[in-house]
Amino acid sequence: MDKRDSVFVRLPLTCAMFCVVTFALSATIVWAGGAFTWVPLAKDKIHDPEGPAIKILQEPSAGLNMLPLDPSKVGNKVDWLKALAEGSINPLVSIYEDDMEMEVLDLDIMFPKTLEMPMVLFPHKKHTVWLDCENCHDSIFKMKKGGNPVDMYKILNGEFCGKCHGAVAFPLTECLRCHSVARKNASVTHKKRK
Amino acid sequence: MCDPVVVKKRLPNPCNKVFSVFLFFALVLPVFIASPAYSEHGDIIINNYSDREGMRPVIFSHWFHRIRFRCRVCHTEVGFIMEAGGNKITMDKIIKGEYCGACHNGDIAWGVQNCDVCHSAIRGTKTGVRGSHRTKGPGKW
Structure with a gap:
């Protein structure tokens, strides 16, 4: 048998092709898509994909994609303090009093x-x-x-x-x-x- | 496997440093870069009574509520303690306006008749916080 046809030659070849394909695919997802994606509710392994809630609940990508990204992209990838500071969100302070403000302590x-x-x-x-x-x-x-x-x-x-x-x-x-x-x-x- | 004579003519030698670096960037790195984000960080599964009563467990997602309310609204005004499963919430209490019922009354948010919107977890999921070290690393689990 020709040495060049041995498994040692074909294995790296397959590997290399696989690498190129994987890299191209992931690059497409990450950069060409231009956006950061969140796992849809039906696939987050918590929500029952067969339940009726899936169609009603807000998808994380719809709720979070306008908010600033966390610098180290941890947690749910949102920089919550920045979101609040720059006004991307303005969560209610109270459900009972209309003009209440947070007591911010700078210490x-x-x-x-x-x-x-x-x-x-x-x-x-x-x-x-x-x-x-x-x-x-x-x-x-x-x-x-x-x-x-x-x-x-x-x-x-x-x-x-x-x-x-x-x-x-x-x-x-x-x-x-x-x-x-x-x-x-x-x-x-x-x-x-x- | 790394005999250069065998591999030389057709393909880069996998033992070559340059090729190994290429392998790393092509195969290993994309796995980290391309994995999409889970919004689960802070999702609370509440299954104190649900499974027993034949309902799906409840998912409370912090991210969804946090966009709309500050922490104090629920943790001070409504009185949720900060422990998954620590608030012994029953539908009876909710209908009386306690816990979730403070908002989910058809006034601030939709009412309790929409059972399946909250009771939406995979059956049998245990009570707890989903995300971070609590489920993925060292710590409590």
Whole structure:
């Protein structure tokens, strides 16, 4: 048998062709389509595709495609704060009072005990455009600086920040969004480490 | 497989670094780039009683409601606690105007007669949050 016809020659050939086709297809979907797509409800593995709701409910691509994209494209890929700030959405503040406004608190809290990670800066402002004080205080966080024994284990278990982050707010894989303040005399900085 | 004599004449050698890089960009990378986004992040499945009562479980999608209402509306004014399945919601309470019934009363949003619009999950789906580490990574699950 000719060596060139052996499986070792044909396998890479098939592979290469497959690659080209895959690449072309995905490139078409991503760039030529120009748009970012969301999985339709019928295929999200939660909604019953045979249920009558599929035809009635708003598709995520219809609801979310006008909103600004999340910079690291996590969660449902929407930058919710930006959407609110630039006015793409203007969600109701109250269903009972017409002219109510959010009580926005501009107060940053530093969590310095983060071992070798950069320190955590908690911005009240970003949270109070959505939430009331009593949503977190005192049921989730005590109103005392340093009074909350927060650690990543608890957060991953759904306590403290993990009550929302990872469930409805950006996920816990986005370490540096919270751990955002580098220590001055840090021996390890995460940007330099590769 | 990587004997260059065999492969040389017809095809690039798969052991060639350039070709491996090509393989990576062509085969591996598109899988990450092209996968469409799930909007599920924050979808809550509520199946406290539904399956038992012969209804599909309820899906509450945060993204849909978040476009229209701030968090405080439901979590302060209506009084939903922030735990999947933690609010023992029954149709009885909803009809009395508690929980979902605060809006889903035919006034602010459509009323309770549209059973199947909320009860829309695949039967047997368990109560919980869908998305992120809660279903895809470390953490609670």
